[in-house]
Amino acid sequence: GAVVSQHPSWVICKSGTSVKIECRSLDFQATTMFWYRQFPKQSLMLMATSNEGSKATYEQGVEKDKFLINHASLTLSTLTVTSAHPEDSSFYICSAVGATSYEQYFGPGTRLTVT
């Protein structure tokens, strides 16, 4: 089946620094990728939708200048958390949709801790 990977699986960074999270579709081309955020015991919240070669579409309340998304190829999307603060600590999950169906395939997630 379709596999989506994320790197790193966990990261600790200091407040004020930036961190990049990668999402890759390993065996299919992803025309659309989604980024979600999950707080403990909360649901996954959609942050943004990215389409290859175009600007990401952000959900209401998500700061586009803080969460930079780049979907440079059909197999890679990156999420950069800029000037991270402790309140950005969360579990970030990506998903990818191929060209032949609308089924979303999810990555295993990245745990970000900002100290």
Add this chain to the structure above:
Amino acid sequence: GNSVTQMEGPVTLSEEAFLTINCTYTATGYPSLFWYVQYPGEGLQLLLKATKADDKGSNKGFEATYRKETTSFHLEKGSVQVSDSAVYFCALRRAGGGADGLTFGKGTHLIIQP
């Protein structure tokens, strides 16, 4: 806006027990409905789905029926196994939103004891 409400966990059952995890939704029109399962250390996997009213999704012994009149999509399994222990998420995609992101419930942690 759209929302999904599912029962809080953890839900602890003995092996071979009957399982129901309730899920209700708020959305306009006829959204597509999904159940995802997340095993420890893995990404979410699609368990089953239904795209129109009265549809029944089924997979691996799990079933859920799209009930428009009660805006529900409850997950059921007749006889659970230890291997079913995982977190289950109910989700929806808005009507006509083929490549849209999903709206998720909070997830229900299911623990099956031998």
